Amino acid sequence: MSSPPPANAPSKGDRTRRRLLDAAAAEIARRGPDGTSLAAVARRAELKAGSVYFHFDSRDHLIEAVLEEGVRESLRILDDAVSALAAPSAAPERLRAAVRAHLRAIEELSDYAMVVLAPPFHTAGDRMPVYRDALRTYLARWTELISDAQDAGVLPGGTDPRSLRDLVLGGLNASGLAGRPVADTARAMESLLGLDDG
């Protein structure tokens, strides 16, 4: 009757799962992980609350999946950007690429992006090891970039690179998530970091 689906096409289940993740990301972006109810997610995904359990073990697993995907995708964007540079590239160049990649991630991932904010006040991470590990990886990558820039003399050397990293990422997140124009934010941050002259 109906033509066969093309190979590799996402199954119905895959599509529903995606709808659920998107819906959850939207809710989390608006109400935070703790304020996100399954009912609201299900409604947004046009599903009954009980049906969610066919795709995820629990509300917490669904939320963790969203958070983890947010960081994982951010990491992918970051790594792609840095490795796209003509090797070998200097530390400042890599740092500038990273800044732009992070802002691009916030822009492209929209609802999924807020996770990288990692605000210390939702203890979510405690109960969500997969997310926590992904976040650690992402932060470690940044620490390295910052550290290299310090060694290259672009950033002040006497400071714990993690302090600098939090300063940079915290700033980008706040500005990006507040909806400031990305170009504006990027230019300002690059200026503060002394990267403007490319």
Add this chain to the structure above:
Amino acid sequence: MSSPPPANAPSKGDRTRRRLLDAAAAEIARRGPDGTSLAAVARRAELKAGSVYFHFDSRDHLIEAVLEEGVRESLRILDDAVSALAAPSAAPERLRAAVRAHLRAIEELSDYAMVVLAPPFHTAGDRMPVYRDALRTYLARWTELISDAQDAGVLPGGTDPRSLRDLVLGGLNASGLAGRPVADTARAMESLLGLDDG
């Protein structure tokens, strides 16, 4: 029986109210406004949940009181610091004082401080006009400081001062709330802002 309380001493009710605010601040800092339950706050304040209603109209009023107090105190610390400068003081000097005041607020207010993070994703602000207004005032003060520094040529001029403000406050918040040493954070931020040479 008991000796009369000294004039101006906080009444028992005042003291309970304070305990509740502190308990709520601690819970909010750990679980976020949406994850904070009355029962948890009451337990921490060594009270029964029902008793909270003798002191606050509702859970939301209690939470709003905490958030508002956090911003109000931060504003007080900021204003005190800036007006303590020998007038007339230059824009960079004022900005440096503000940076240090903000970090001091995070340090002193501890649990109350996280509110200034104002992460865009808890819609808390929407339902809490008193808090929202206080936050606006605080942000406006910072916008002015940034704008003045731009006019003085210390900060890049072509950028929306609010983007810069979010960059700075977001960075300070992330670093401060992550528990980085304040001196470290202050030095790093001042270096980025080109304020180190006093």
Add this chain to the structure above:
Amino acid sequence: MSSPPPANAPSKGDRTRRRLLDAAAAEIARRGPDGTSLAAVARRAELKAGSVYFHFDSRDHLIEAVLEEGVRESLRILDDAVSALAAPSAAPERLRAAVRAHLRAIEELSDYAMVVLAPPFHTAGDRMPVYRDALRTYLARWTELISDAQDAGVLPGGTDPRSLRDLVLGGLNASGLAGRPVADTARAMESLLGLDDG
């Protein structure tokens, strides 16, 4: 492709049905009729819950089938044992054969056996007429055996035979289902009933 199945061989459907009955019996034995969920039965039978409906009309029908099969098989074992006696046989002899048959049923039927316990508290029977009728038949057979033994003077005469029957069956069930060695239980019961001297 595949060689034709031998006549009378159970079809694939028959085998699945059997797996389901066994799985349900095991669950019922462990959790009781009310605590038995379709999902658990299906899992044990290595099937998906929905597939059960190809073999049974509903969860209740499946459970009733298990209960009914348990009593029906017990009845068969009882009748076989009694009719295997050299006719005409005396009442005590028949009673002893019945005791041993009942214990053998508990042993052989394992998970299916618990049904004869007929504990008054699972109202299961109410909604399961087929099971209820089978159970009545089984109990009636026992009442007759007891009554005959009373007439023969082996058991006290002034008592309602159903009281004695419950005493005997209840005892055998408790001991048998608790996993006491059948020989032990049989000897003890026969001793109490004054049947030892064969």
Add this chain to the structure above:
Amino acid sequence: MSSPPPANAPSKGDRTRRRLLDAAAAEIARRGPDGTSLAAVARRAELKAGSVYFHFDSRDHLIEAVLEEGVRESLRILDDAVSALAAPSAAPERLRAAVRAHLRAIEELSDYAMVVLAPPFHTAGDRMPVYRDALRTYLARWTELISDAQDAGVLPGGTDPRSLRDLVLGGLNASGLAGRPVADTARAMESLLGLDDG
């Protein structure tokens, strides 16, 4: 306004708790532990389901409390009966007192009594340590009584006393819970145990 309550009067909470235990006992007696829903218990106790949680931590805790109380009361009745005998009393005398006490417990405790049935199929005991321990105590008391009777030559000696105990208790439970007249059941059991000539 209202006269003060007499000292030692049960508080409102005590009375509600009692109502809940009674309601749960009634439900358990009819549907078994696994078939007993909180909603049904609450309805029977004329309470809203949520209110149950003011008195018990969970459905399981409520059910365990009922089971435990059933065994504890049975034990009390048993111990009272045995220790009321003129000391020193012979083993058969004590056994007869125990039989009657057990039947009296079934009668008096009505809904609470079914617990001593300990049918192996509600794994309840596994998750309910308090109940399990109480049950063990009760069974141990009976094992001792049986063992003494064996030593005194009233009961067959070659058998594990626990087999005999299960035979006796299982029989009494089945008959008692089936609603047979207690006098009938008692007389029949005593006759089987050779205790009639007391």
Add this chain to the structure above:
DNA sequence: AATGAATGAGATTTCATTCAT
């Protein structure tokens, strides 16, 4: 000023059942 007790609304979760494939 605070507690004990209860409610009602809603949250998460479970589960028997259906149906297209």
Add this chain to the structure above:
DNA sequence: TATGAATGAAATCTCATTCAT
């Protein structure tokens, strides 16, 4: 024959709130 996907009803549990004491 069996699975994947979904539903709707009910179950357990949480929680803000109320009110008598």
